Structures are given as structure tokens and as C-alpha cells.
Amino acid sequence: MTQKLTIALDAMGGDHGPEVIVPAALESAKNNPDLSLILVGDETVLRQHLGGAAERFGNRVTVHHASEIVEMHESPAKVLRNKKDSSMRVAINLVKEGVAAACVSAGNTGALMATAKFVLKTLPGVDRPAIITAVPSKTGHTHVLDLGANVDCSAEHLFQFAVMGYELVRAVEDNEQPRVGLLNIGEEEIKGNEQVKQAARLLADSHLNFVGYVEGDDIFSGNVDIVVTDGFVGNVALKTIEGLAKMLGRSIKTEFEKNVFTKLAGLIAFPVLRAFKRRYDPRRYNGASLLGLRGIVIKSHGNADCLAFSNAIQIAVKEVEKAVPTRISERVASIFAERKTA
Amino acid sequence: MTQKLTIALDAMGGDHGPEVIVPAALESAKNNPDLSLILVGDETVLRQHLGGAAERFGNRVTVHHASEIVEMHESPAKVLRNKKDSSMRVAINLVKEGVAAACVSAGNTGALMATAKFVLKTLPGVDRPAIITAVPSKTGHTHVLDLGANVDCSAEHLFQFAVMGYELVRAVEDNEQPRVGLLNIGEEEIKGNEQVKQAARLLADSHLNFVGYVEGDDIFSGNVDIVVTDGFVGNVALKTIEGLAKMLGRSIKTEFEKNVFTKLAGLIAFPVLRAFKRRYDPRRYNGASLLGLRGIVIKSHGNADCLAFSNAIQIAVKEVEKAVPTRISERVASIFAERKTA
Numbered sequence: 134m135t136q137k138l139t140i141a142l143d144a145m146g147g148d149h150g151p152e153v154i155v156p157a158a159l160e161s162a163k164n165n166p167d168l169s170l171i172l173v174g175d176e177t178v179l180r181q182h183l184g185g186a187a188e189r190f191g192n193r194v195t196v197h198h199a200s201e202i203v204e205m206h207e208s209p210a211k212v213l214r215n216k217k218d219s220s221m222r223v224a225i226n227l228v229k230e231g232v233a234a235a236c237v238s239a240g241n242t243g244a245l246m247a248t249a250k251f252v253l254k255t256l257p258g259v260d261r262p263a264i265i266t267a268v269p270s271k272t273g274h275t276h277v278l279d280l281g282a283n284v285d286c287s288a289e290h291l292f293q294f295a296v297m298g299y300e301l302v303r304a305v306e307d308n309e310q311p312r313v314g315l316l317n318i319g320e321e322e323i324k325g326n327e328q329v330k331q332a333a334r335l336l337a338d339s340h341l342n343f344v345g346y347v348e349g350d351d352i353f354s355g356n357v358d359i360v361v362t363d364g365f366v367g368n369v370a371l372k373t374i375e376g377l378a379k380m381l382g383r384s385i386k387t388e389f390e391k392n393v394f395t396k397l398a399g400l401i402a403f404p405v406l407r408a409f410k411r412r413y414d415p416r417r418y419n420g421a422s423l424l425g426l427r428g429i430v431i432k433s434h435g436n437a438d439c440l441a442f443s444n445a446i447q448i449a450v451k452e453v454e455k456a457v458p459t460r461i462s463e464r465v466a467s468i469f470a471e472r473k474t475a
Numbered sequence: 476m477t478q479k480l481t482i483a484l485d486a487m488g489g490d491h492g493p494e495v496i497v498p499a500a501l502e503s504a505k506n507n508p509d510l511s512l513i514l515v516g517d518e519t520v521l522r523q524h525l526g527g528a529a530e531r532f533g534n535r536v537t538v539h540h541a542s543e544i545v546e547m548h549e550s551p552a553k554v555l556r557n558k559k560d561s562s563m564r565v566a567i568n569l570v571k572e573g574v575a576a577a578c579v580s581a582g583n584t585g586a587l588m589a590t591a592k593f594v595l596k597t598l599p600g601v602d603r604p605a606i607i608t609a610v611p612s613k614t615g616h617t618h619v620l621d622l623g624a625n626v627d628c629s630a631e632h633l634f635q636f637a638v639m640g641y642e643l644v645r646a647v648e649d650n651e652q653p654r655v656g657l658l659n660i661g662e663e664e665i666k667g668n669e670q671v672k673q674a675a676r677l678l679a680d681s682h683l684n685f686v687g688y689v690e691g692d693d694i695f696s697g698n699v700d701i702v703v704t705d706g707f708v709g710n711v712a713l714k715t716i717e718g719l720a721k722m723l724g725r726s727i728k729t730e731f732e733k734n735v736f737t738k739l740a741g742l743i744a745f746p747v748l749r750a751f752k753r754r755y756d757p758r759r760y761n762g763a764s765l766l767g768l769r770g771i772v773i774k775s776h777g778n779a780d781c782l783a784f785s786n787a788i789q790i791a792v793k794e795v796e797k798a799v800p801t802r803i804s805e806r807v808a809s810i811f812a813e814r815k816t817a
Contacts, residue, residue: 271722281660284668318623318710326626326707349711350718365668366711368660369691369704373712376692377719380613381755388751395747402744405737409730413723 138167140235140449141227144174145202145220147239148436154239155182157442162190164443168450169193171233174220175200199223203240205435209247221245225252228428235429235449237420239437245430246282246423253428256458258465261286262425263294263364264432265301268374269413272355276302276311280421281368288331291315291361292339293465295332297424298359299341300464304455305448311358314347316366332361339468378413420445422452424461429453480509482577482791483569486516487544487562489581490778496581497524499784504532506785510792511535513575516562517542541565545582547777551589563587567594570770577771577791579762581779587772588624588765595770598800600807603628604767605636605706606774607643610716611755614697618644618653622763623710630673633657633703634681635807637674639766640701641683642806646797647790653700656689658708674703681810720755762787764794766803771795 144154151174158170169192172179176198187194201219203212216222221240227233229252238245246262255262265278278298283290295313302311315333329346336343347357349370362370385406389399399406411417415434419441423430429452433445486496493516500512511534514521518540529536543561545554558564563582569575571594580587588604597604607620620640625632637655644653657675671688678685689699691712704712727748731741741748753759757776761783765772771794775787 372691
């Protein structure tokens, strides 16, 4: 039973490595007494960061040595070939071996996806894993996939992304029938490309709660729970969201810092602005899931801080508790069975 | 010489038709004594909206009758076939005939593009027209194209979009060497699709100031002046921007309207928030250009108000003054000449 809530952390990954990941592990262990965490990485470095802090959690926070580190800009192929004892790879190995039920890494996305695919393999019936994350919407949040794992996607790929996203959201949101939208553009004559049109037909014929085409602004409209698109478009959309949010956030700060009057106004408006900021705090959305693998792998933002990385751990915990890969696997199997009888 | 600054307005187009477009025309005529405007549409309706207001501009604000209206959701093919006396088509005809130097429409994008292509034709050497608009960035604004005219684009198409965007920005921004970025995703192994990679090679070999690949967040970073992508991705990015900006704008309003204290805070913060809002007011960015045609056509947002539609007219004026189609045509011709000698 303990195995179920043991999560391996690539403790050397990301822009800040153990500096952020060790405190995030301790914080998460404190907040969830059922949770065990394995910090994977350079043992000496990790023990230094831990000090005596791990002791109060008994054996719930442990260190697992790994001698190498995957750099943020290393090529996935090279990492796969040469860094067999990286903290990233060893953390994924622990999932493969059943020692951990999930792993979380803030390391480079390409390397993480390549390693996870190589070590864990994809689920039967899944052609390609996909990356999914939640973004805030008017009414709560919307899950968007794929976010960059797959650039050129066939209709079947898009369909499979929808299936995986559907099962994830059903599991972690307690929403039995999440609404699935297929991202498209609105212009009449020039509507959509062939893959998108075909994917729409596959989705309309499925048991998924497919609501039809949606456009970029529907990510926020609350009209859908899941937005499906290829990895190129999804990645651009996500980066666009991050870029705009960052610019607006900084800009409003600058406006309030202009002079003594605006500073005073900012002071008075502070509680309101704080509530607003909290609502859209990207750290509270940190943690993208690599779906379609025989195991749970969560990608944290490279520059995540303690709060953000803890959020990614929380996502891993939830997916373990809800056995997301099993659910996806079962759904995919039932779709295959249906297709055979059809 | 007068012809140069005469602009035809599809006065029946958009969600609000003459209710918005007539006042916007009057306002624009007032602000620019060199500008003449032809309101194209139902003469009776337009005269009603004008009242006696046109008289004070002499013959600078005139009415040109057109009996039909293109609805917002009509198919472009049907419009092209059946609505030969629509306000949209007649306005474009006036450009074709040299009566007007540009036209502005808030009507449906697909129909506008199809009609403009059919009536005006594309410039020699341009395979496909594209749609471009400016969006606010950290340091000013960034032009993004294509925004939806072309879903499946070859490397050559992307290259041509870059050329057209380059000439537009050079002309209207007085920026001799605008920086051109090609939209891509950042993941190493899985970087980009084939068209994007090929387009990058074409751009690197050109005389354009190509800075390389950029990602979604670079639309706002101020690192580039022009972001080039296909119409699907560009449309999704633009709609995503609009959707997020709208959600955040409403949300901050809601936070300040929560109770008497937050309302008070909002009152005090009002000048700061107003400055912030003004900086990003989408109305000040209204007006997308259809590039690559033998004439200037500006697409206004369907739900534009008077300020927004006036902005679209301003954009038309600027493109006329700078002879944008001629500049694009010359640049394309010089590229063709180079290729022949290469």
C-alpha cells in the first residue's frame, strides 16, 4: 500500500534543482502524511540541502543517488544515449520498477518525454503520448493538449489525445462527462485542415462528450473542459498565454509604481489585486502530465519555485490516487473492442 | 491627388452596421481634412443615419448605393456568387476602379477575403494573400501574420508572408529593418515541422532581417517586430490573446466590484487602471490588413465600436499614404529577379 503514494522527484532538474525541489518535497511531506518522496540525484548535494530536515518524516523523505544531471538544453537523443544515470532517468526507472508510483521532473521537456517513452513505453493502443495541462478559465479551468510532444498529428492522433484528456479530467476533476472541444479557426470557407475535420468525425462518433469545434478564446470561456489540438498549436497557445499574462502582470505593477500617488492607490487596491493575482497565479497551475505512458510522469516548469513544484507533486498524487494510466488504458481498449465489432 | 485619400467603407458590414460606421466616418473626416470617405450601402438607411451631418464636410463624406448586405455567417462562396451588389463587394469594386484608394469592412472575414481576392486579384508573385494585425507588446507592438486566410502553408507561403509583413511594417512603422521571427515551438527533438524548417532556410538566405525562431511568448517580448506563422496557428494565437485579455479584464473588474471596500479601492485605483486599460485597449489595435492584393483592404472587428472602426480607417489611411501594395509588389519582384540570377 505504501508504494501507491511514493513519488520519485528528479531533484537535480530544472533551473533551480535541489534548492527548490528539496524544500518542496519537505513541504509536501508535511502537508500529506500518506505521501512518501524519493529525492533522486547527487546524494551529497541532496543531504546538504536536507540537513536534518528529512528525519522528522521517518522514512517518508529519502534520497536515491544518481550521478548525472540532464542539462536544460541537451538534446533528447544524446540524453537517452549517454546519461543513463541521470536523476531524470533514475527517477523514471523507479516508476518502471514499481518503487515509485509517479515521478515529477522540472527538467527539459524533450528529454523527459523521450526518456519516459523509452523507459516506460506507451500504453497499448496509444500511438503517441501527449502533454496536458490546466489553464485558468472564466469558470474554473480548462485542460489543453497536446502541448508540444507531437508536431504533425493525424486525425487518429488527435482523437487519441481527446480520449486521454477525457479520462484524465474524468478522474481528477470528478466530472463524469467533461466537454471536449476540438480547436479550430472560425472562418467559414477556410475552416480547418483535413486532419481536424476528420478528427471531428471520429469524435462525433465516439462516446466522448464532444461539443464540436472551439476557437482559441474558448480556452477561457468555460464552454469546454478539454481543448484538443496538435502539439505545435497547443504549444504556441500555451506560450502565448504565459507571455501575455506575464506582460500584463508586469505592466499593471509598473503602472502602480509610477509615482507616490499611484503607489498609494496600489497600497489601497492591494488586497483586491492580490485576490486577482492569486486566482491566476501560474504557480497554482504548474504541472503538466505526460499522458499515454505506462506510468505517471509530471513535468514541472523549469523555473518553478517551491509553491509551484509542490503543486506539480500534488498533481502526481492525484493521478496516482485515481490510477489515471489504468483508466486511459481501459478506455482505449474498449474503443478498440468497439471498432472491431463495428 | 484627391483619389489618393478617398476610402470606401462597407457601411452595412459588421454587427452594428451604419450605427457605428457612419459616426466613425464623420469622426474620421473631422480629424483628417485630407480624407474623403464613401459610405457604401443602402442609400436611404445611410442618409437617415447621416441626417445633415455630412454637409459640413462638403463632398468629403458621400454615399454610394448598394442594395445587398453580406450577413456575418454567410458562406464566402455563396456571397461571391449571389451578392454582387452587396455593400462589401461594391466597396471593393470602388478600389478596383480607382475611385477609392482603400476599403474598410467589418463584415465576415471569409467573404471579405474571397471577394477581395476575386475582385482585386493578388499581386504578381504572391501565391496567397495573408491577414496581418498588430498586437501590443512590452515595448510597443508586434505584427502577426497569417491570421486565418491560409490553413495549410508551404515553406514558400510562409516566406512570402514574411516578405509582405516586412514591407508593411517598414512602411507604416518607419522602421527600416524590422526584425522577423518565425513562430516555432521550443522542444529540442521535436522542434518544428518540415514547412517551418524550410521556411527558416529561405528566410535566412533572404535580405530580410530574420532573427530566427520565436515562440508564442515572443509576440509580447519585444524581441521581434513581425511574427510569421500559418493561418491556423496565427488565428488560434490571436483568439487566445483576445480571450485571455477579455477574461482578465472582466475578472479584475469583478474583483473591484465585490463590496463597498473594494469599490472604494477601485475608485482610488481608477486612474491607474484606466492608464493600464488604455495601453491595451483592443479598440486601439482594431484593423487587420489583407496583404498581397492589388489594393488595400482593411478588416475591422465585427463588433467594433466607433473608436475601433475609426482606428481601422486610420490604418487604411496610413497604408494608402505609404503605398503598401506597391512596396510589396516591388519587393516580391526583386526577390524573383534575384532567384533567377542565383
